[in-house]
Amino acid sequence: MSISRWCRGVLVAVLAVTTGCGASGGRSEGASAAATGFTDALRQGDGRQACALLAPRTLEELEKSEQTSCDEAVTQEQVPAGDVVREVDVYGDQARVVLGDDTLFLAHFSSGWKVTAAGCVPRPEQPYDCQVKGG
Template sequence: MKTPRAGRGLRFGLLAVLALSGAVLSGCAPEGTEAGEAAEAFHRDVASSDMTAACSLLQSKTREETARSSDAGTCESQLEKAKIPEPGKLLSTEQFGRDAFVEFEHDAVFLAASDAGWKITGVGCTPNGEEAPYTCEVGGK
């Protein structure tokens, strides 16, 4: 992995955690712009209350963890309760191998490439300061 530039260490830190937790798959990664499109699609689905479609955009491990954290035991019910912010304008998309980081005005989204395209591993993420990783409403653990 390349040495991170100043101010980007937090992103790399969480990406490294995701890689160690098995969120990274092997093979060729789709283009980084597709990661941004997946993040935008997730936010559109949440905004239109289509939680089934939103859950389908989560990486399988993230979807399972989200369902387990719900009182009703479903990903959809937990997404309805999560405080996922309105994202605002897409600011940037960065791809690091099979991982991607999409930054919006009011949200940050982490993704991993899969055979089915980009899947979300963390959404509703905010930084915890200079030395700590992001805290996410969904995933990001």
């Protein structure tokens, strides 16, 4: 049973306490769409579109580390261009989308879901090792 259902079933029904935890279907879909939109843009070499889907701090960090504009820098990154969504986790305004051969982290902003890290590989007992990420 997902956390989201726990929240609705246990807290709302029993205690009537609003919790805001877990993910609604719409939020999962929004995060998935942003993740695949980002990898699609990279696959098509569309740096501008990919950068439009990056979180502000991630974009800033990418330009700083590569010493060039985001449009150019993002297409130089060797981020796997996976397109099949295998797993989506959404908690509050944060999400992880696992694609066929890539894992992305996203955050929800007023302008929609934005990628905070991409090209991420899990490491035991440590944060993911990501090719593109914010500071």
